[in-house]
Amino acid sequence: MHALSIYKLFACQKIKAIVEFFVSVKIVIKENKIFLSVDVDPVWLARWATGSVNSLWPDCESCFSDLYGGTSPPDTLSEPIDKILRLFDELNFKSTFFFTGYIAELFPNLVKKIAAEGHEIGCHNYEHLDYEYESREKFRNDLEKSKKLLETLLGKEVIGYRSPNSSVPKSIVEDLLEFGIKYDSSVTPTRRIMGKFGDFTNAPQRPYHSKKENIGKEGDSDLVELPWAVFPLLKLPAGSGITHRIFGNVYNNLALNSSLKKGHTAYYFHPYEITQVEEMKKMHLPLKAKIFLQNCGDRYFQMLSIFLRKHQSRLVNGEGLYELVKATTS
Ligand SMILES: [Zn+2]
Structure with a gap:
């Protein structure tokens, strides 16, 4: 081979190696994770349906009577959970x-089935209440009861917690740690909207160790907080199936991309969001409930599938992200 050709070949390979190096650095920088989780709530646990002072039914029993004509609910979870498990298998x-x-x-068998397929089980407290308005004693008793129940079913420790309705008392860090919780994912660093979201507007928009006195502030406690994604500038809630369905793909992508630039972030959804919620559609619902149920069913499952496939390499579960944060902060 001519000496000049050899030199050109060598130079090309050098340039290629340099380009590959910078691409790989860029990928590492961009590879912040998305903590993807599922809150296993049937639609009747939504805040507007039961469990808050302004809900449609005062309690679950009166809701079951109206919706299903009985004193207990049918299993509306297994079918969407199966669909979710198969999607996660594909991913x-x-x-x-x-x-x-x-x-x-x-539904104890549902907990066991999900765990048997290798997924993590986290604690969502005992009742689906706004715990920031309940007494500390009620919070502690329900947390202990629920965690023990799950651990008995699983035969292993539960380390993750998420408060229902993201309604979390600020002073619960020591209580969570006392009961063996290692990470929490309840904080939404957003504006408080319609009485929801726990007034954590200025909380960090990336994982952090919580301050002992305030779960929304960074400190040196052992509890790791994994906050949800936030829509930029306006600080609106994002990172959930609810906001994704109601505000659409553009809103969701803007929020997730902006949050990923700040660090690891979180996205969650519910099994009822990928079902048609037919029983609810037959009812005369208030406007807020109709808005809340927008795009449930096949439409959302399609939106979710496209979103998750796009971010497949970033997906992580709670214990995975907890370990990652611990490894980089200790
Ligand atoms: Zn919930």
């Missing part, structure tokens, strides 16, 4: 499923 991903103790008591 080769093991997620975190947060259960309330109440749902775990109703």
Whole structure:
């Protein structure tokens, strides 16, 4: 080979190696994770349906009577959960499923089945209440009851917690740690909207160790907080199936991309969001409930599938991200 050709070949390879190096650095920088989880709530646990002072029904029993004509609910979870598990199989991903103790008591085999497929089970407290308005004693008793119940079913420790409705008392860090919780994912660093979201507007928009006195502030406690994604500038809630369905793909992508630039972020959804919620559609619902149920069913499953496939390499479950954060902060 001519000497000049050899030189050109060598130079090309050098340039190629340099380009590959910078691309790989860029990928590492961009590879912040998305903590993907499922809150295993039937639609009747939504805040507007039961469990808050302004809900449609005062309690679950009166809701079951109206919706199903009985004193207990049918299993509306197994079918969408199966669909979710198959999607996660396709993505080769093991997620975190947060259960309330109440749902775990109703459907214990569902908890065991999900765990048997290698997914993490997290604690969603016992009832689906706004715990920031409940007494500390009620919070502690329900947390202990629910965690023990799940651990008995699983035969292993539960380390992750998410408060229902993201309604979390600020001073619960020591309580969570006392009961063996290692990470929490309840904080939404957004504006408080319609009485929802726990007033954590200025909380960090990336994982952090919580301050002992305030779960929304960074500190040196052992509790790791994994906050949800936020829509930029306006600080609106994002990173959930609810905001994704109601505000659409553009809103969701803007929020996730912006949050990923700040660090690891979180996205979660519910099994009822990928079903048609036919029983609800037959009812005369208030406007807020109709808005809340927008795009549930096949439409959302399609939106979700496209979104998750796009971010497949970033997906991580709660215990995975907890370990990652611990390894980089200790
Ligand atoms: Zn929930």
